[in-house]
Amino acid sequence: MITGNITPKTFTDSLPENPHKKFAVRLRVLGILLLISFVLFAAIRANQFAKLTSAPVLTADQELLLQTQLKTRYASQYQLIKPLPYNLAARNLDVGAESAILIDASNGCILYQKNADEVIPPASMTKLFCMYVVEEEVAAGRLSYDDFIPLPAESWACNMPPHSSLMFLGEGQRVTLEELLLGLSICSGNDAAYALAYTICGNMEAFVECMNNIALSLNLPNTWFEESSGYSENNRTTASEMAAFSRSYLLNHPDSLKRYHSVRDFTYPKEQNLAPGDVPAAQDFSQGLPKHITMPIYQKNTNPLLGKLQGTDGLKTGYIDESGYNLSLTAERNGTRFISVTMRGQGTNTAEGQAGRVHDGTELMEWAFANFFDYQIPAEYKSIFVKSFFIKGMGLNLVPAWDDAVTIPFIAGENLDQCRGLVKVTSILPRHSELIKKHEAGQPLGLLIISVGDSELCRIPLVNDRATAFGL
Secondary structure: OOOOOOOOOOOOOOOOOOHHHHHHHHHHHHHHHHHHHHHHHHHHHHHHHHHOOOOOOOOHHHHHHHHHHHHHHOHHHHOOOEEOOOOOOOOOOOOOOOEEEEEEOOOOEEEEEEOOOOOEOOHHHHHHHHHHHHHHHHHOOOOOOOOEOOOOHHHOHHHOOOOOOOOOOOOOOOOEHHHHHHHHHOOOOHHHHHHHHHHHHOOHHHHHHHHHHHHHHOOOOOOEOOOOOOOOOOOEEOHHHHHHHHHHHHHHOOOHHHHHHOOOEEEEOOHHHOOOOOOOOOOOOOOOOOOOOOOOEEEEOOOOOOOOOOOEEEEEEEEEOOOEEEEEEEEEEOOEEEEEEEEEEOOOOHHHHHHHHHHHHHHHHHHHHHHEEEEOOOHHHOOEEEEOOOEOOOEEEEEEOOOOOEEEEOOOOOOHHHHHHOEEEEEEOOOHHHHOOOEOOOOEEEEEEEEEOOEEEEEEEEEEOOOEOEOO
């Protein structure tokens, strides 16, 4: 018999665990952790989504990409001149010039044209290109309006071709860039055109190349220059291309209207302009112009519609025998600006030519202001914020593919003011299922519809301002 207390032994090892059960436990723990993480992520994202009221500002690279995409996809809308987005009945206007065009300056839409692609010498309208080159130099900081400009012999009035329009530059005179531009725009001075060409490029050939490069960059294939004053009959353009250029000129250098083209008169040379040793004195030009001009000469702006047609503030006349009486004209009323170009205007003398310019300019502009006005797309439609929980970044802006003013025709109401009140903008936004797809910047996702009363005028695509893709 065994006696004494019997106690069980304690073993440190137990039966081995089931490995599948251990993995299942770990999997459940991992699943719980992932669920907690997802819930936290979703809660944070939901909170961010609820507070999101605008999309991040585009970076410079994103903005450049968007503009590139828009100008490629909607190239026709980014041309300097283009047809109206709606059809109108034929316009029978009493325009005597052989070639003419009328456009809305805000968007380039053509309201009227007559033989507008006929190639004609621009005459002194050429000087607008000359001024554009100079304004670009000023904008680049290479010239200042207060700079005194040396006058080479090629620019003296006495060396200009016969019958040239002049500001009366002479040897040794002290003249600023500002004064040369005034003499160019008001007096249509050929001498000023030569002085500017030699100042900027050192010779006429290089300066004309700058002018021709501008025409090339603006896609004006029928515009070409041999010299900068417009005296040559070999200079060429069309009414439509001159209108396109005039619009570009005003878009890039709008201050030129007030600074130069709307100025009514100009007197030169004044005492401060005279060459050293010269004093103001009357002169007899019957035997030709002297090298030193000491007599102040008062001239009115060659544009006959300044002060005569409401709102007129530019641009430039032109005449040589081969071109007839030309005029690039602009006027603004109540926030709407139009540009007209008339070429080969009729007349056997200056008085008849000026009368023709007044008649045609008035006919075109009064008709335009009586029948059209510009409508700016309201700010709330220029950037429409939309968001989705299921796209990266959660938000984007829908923007019009182009945001020029819309030319509204007078087709409803008793007058233009009533017609303005009948303009309506309707937006059509994308469905959520469309929004969460992958899209490149500039892709159309919605629409703006512009209408007057019951008449729809145009549709403008609403595009996404940035690339988007499905994702959290």
